[in-house]
Amino acid sequence: MAHLNVLKMTMQIAVLAPDQLGLMGLYWRAGNYLSVGHIYLHDSPFLTQHLLRVISSTRF
Numbered sequence: 001m002a003h004l005n006v007l008k009m010t011m012q013i014a015v016l017a018p019d020q021l022g023l024m025g026l027y028w029r030a031g032n033y034l035s036v037g038h039i040y041l042h043d044s045p046f047l048t049q050h051l052l053r054v055i056s057s058t059r060f
Contacts, residue, residue: 016024
């Protein structure tokens with residue numbers, strides 16, 4: 001039990017500022033959006049060929 005009291009005294013609570021918390025939420029949502037898009041494209045039954053990166057320009 002004595003070591004539990006020491007652990008409680010040494011623990012510190014880290015509090016994020018509201019703007020940092022908001023940026024972390026945006027980062028988290030963007031990561032989720034990209035991962036879901038990747039899973040969808042990887043497992044899509046509508047794709048008959050692999051996706052290729054094609055760079056084209058219509059400018060002269």
